[in-house]
Amino acid sequence: MTENELLTIAISVASRLKRFAHHLCGDPDGAEDLVQEGFLRALACRAQLHDASRTLPWLLMIVRRLFLEKHRRAERQLRLIEADATLMDPPIGNLEEEMLRGTLSEEMSNALAALPEEWRTCLLLREVEGFSYQEIAEIFECPVGTVRSRLARARAELLVSLHTYAAERGIGQGERR
């Protein structure tokens, strides 16, 4: 792939690269720096990309690697969280109506913000970018089972937060029996 071809693809997915980097580093300016630096690295090692259709996941993987190199602490923290956390079954209530009406959107944003970065980024890649588990595993350089587990844990945490919020405010009809 030539520099120009890689540039064309990167420009066409610039907003997705930026959104991904933004979720990693939590800052729009930092996100652009991260993508630009990742792109520079991608230009240098573009010979390693054998399948042009995989360019976006490959770029995302490079951006994430770069982020981790700069934030080793974030990676260590995640390892500690995952070693400690057990996947709890969240309660089942009647939040359907509230979710459909979108009245929980603020609480949803808060609950997402409280998740470990990589769980949230995993959700982003799945729900927004529409990547398969296999593609997410390639971006995160981890086994598919880890992606499956992270997504489930993230969703369980979100449901627990939403149910707690709903119960505190008397939203829905409480626990379903």
Place this chain on the structure above:
Amino acid sequence: MSCPRFESLSAEVDGELSQLEAEAVRSHLVGCDKCRARRTELLLLQGGVRNALGITSSSDGLKARLVATVQRRRRARAVRFGLGLAAAVAVAGLILPWVRGKDVVTELVGDHLGTTVRGEEPFDLVSGDPTAVERWFEGKLDYKLRIPSPTATQLLGARLCDVGGRQFPLAAYDRGGRRMSLFALGASAGSRGGTCREGVAGFTVCRQAADGIDYLLVSDYPGPEAKGILTAMLSERP
């Protein structure tokens, strides 16, 4: 079938279960109100997450920066080519002097001491498998690195060391209780016979090119011995 685990339901709404698993979960859902309710919540949750995370900010500035990155790279290449030509004419093929990389070498000796000898800075990858270490460096460098595996020497792990914004790979070895660090400095200026210096911050530093890459070995061996070790390491064929 008892209720499936939450993780299975989560993978089911993503369509990521095997056919067998998916069929078992779906047949369970037919007769279980509780799991059906949970599945509905998971589906609604997907929509909520999409709305919350799918916000896109303008990327016009980023696009301009990406274009500028390519332009800068091209300019730098053109300048390098010009300088290379001028240098070749001026020094008539003389090897670039040690002194140019003196500061980098001193920094790398510090990394050898902190990481390989004292273990104060952790490895990025702890592994005795050269292939695993080579794989770990893939995509992090703009050249392909070969990690030697000499006899009577144990590979301990690897790290990317940052010196002035440049990344240098380090592979750490134990040789009969004595620690050595092998660094790669990047593309070599040309074929280079091995050179060694003793007493660089208390260590022996040997430099040699192989397969178009400049390597640096930091150890506490006397110069001639260190030079022999590095030559043997780099003459290993993949």
